[in-house]
Amino acid sequence: MKKTVVSLVISVLILAALILWALEGGVSNDIREILMMAGVVLLVGFGLFIGIGRARSLRRKEPPEDEMSKNVMNRAASLSYYISLYMWLLVLLLSDRINMPVNSLIGSGILGMAVIFLFCWIGVRVFVMKHD
Amino acid sequence: MTNRIRELRARHGLSQLELAQKVGVRRETIVFLEKGKYNPSLRLAHDIASLFGLSIEEVFFFEERQEPENIE
Numbered sequence: 001m002k003k004t005v006v007s008l009v010i011s012v013l014i015l016a017a018l019i020l021w022a023l024e025g026g027v028s029n030d031i032r033e034i035l036m037m038a039g040v041v042l043l044v045g046f047g048l049f050i051g052i053g054r055a056r057s058l059r060r061k062e063p064p065e066d067e068m069s070k071n072v073m074n075r076a077a078s079l080s081y082y083i084s085l086y087m088w089l090l091v092l093l094l095s096d097r098i099n100m101p102v103n104s105l106i107g108s109g110i111l112g113m114a115v116i117f118l119f120c121w122i123g124v125r126v127f128v129m130k131h132d
Numbered sequence: 133m134t135n136r137i138r139e140l141r142a143r144h145g146l147s148q149l150e151l152a153q154k155v156g157v158r159r160e161t162i163v164f165l166e167k168g169k170y171n172p173s174l175r176l177a178h179d180i181a182s183l184f185g186l187s188i189e190e191v192f193f194f195e196e197r198q199e200p201e202n203i204e
Contacts, residue, residue, distance in 0.1 A: 057158055060149060066157040067173050068164060129170050 004054040004064060011047030014040065032100075032108070039111045046118050068129075075128060076121040083120065084113045135192045138166045140184045155179045 018040055054064040091109050098105070141151050148166075152159040155176065164170035165180075172180070172192075181191045 060153075060159065062149075062152055062158045063156060064158075066161055067176060068161040068170055069158065129164065 001058060001064075004051055004058060007047050007054065008051035011044050011051060014047070015044045018044070036108060036111060039115045042118060043111075043114050046121075072121065072124050072129065075124045076117060079124065080113065080117040080120040083116050087112055087116065133171050133192055133194055134168055135165060137162070137180065137191065140186075140191065141166075144184065151180075151183075154183055 018037070022037075057064045088109060091105065091112075095105060100108075137151075141148070146154075148162045149159045152162045156179070157176065161170065161172075161176075165172060174188075177188050177192055181188045184191065
């Protein structure tokens with residue numbers, strides 16, 4: 001129950017912050033900002049999907065987590081960690097060529113890790129579990 | 133691995149949700165099991181087979197798998 005509420009509250013807060021930021025004129029035509037915004041929207045959608053799924057399970061009196069959902073999470077986490085190492089390596093290699101403040105670079109990297117996790121989670125559910 | 137969960141569930145008049153609640157998993161897991169997209173743990177396979185009063189081998193089957201030679 002606690003996890004469900006936390007994931008829903010965090011998703012709604014991030015979405016609210018994003019909307020406020022956009023309304024305050026924070027959105028520019030910079031491709032990097034648009035990509036970051038798209039990444040955040042994707043992650044909020046993922047958070048809401050997980051939170052709503054858990055809430056629905058609780059309402060149906062099912063466990064919010066079971067062996068399959070834990071298995072998917074564990075596999076996605078290990079796969080995304082592995083891929084993220086290569087992403088950071090790429091960021092290190094490109095850091096000299098990209099004109100970007102270090103804070104923004106680290107922020108983008110962290111956002112990138114989260115997006116990689118999201119794609120790994122989808123990939124594991126769709127392709128990997130079937131071939132166990 | 134294939135299984136007879138859908139057939140057995142229909143025979144016993146259980147919905148996916150009811151079966152999920154009886155074996156303590158989410159309905160989604162039953163959906164994935166029936167489609168052959170997820171191989172259950174030994175514990176879950178045992179629980180499902182026990183619920184239908186059958187052995188694990190009568191519910192779950194391996195496809196194109198060579199049986200290991202008998203040790204004796």
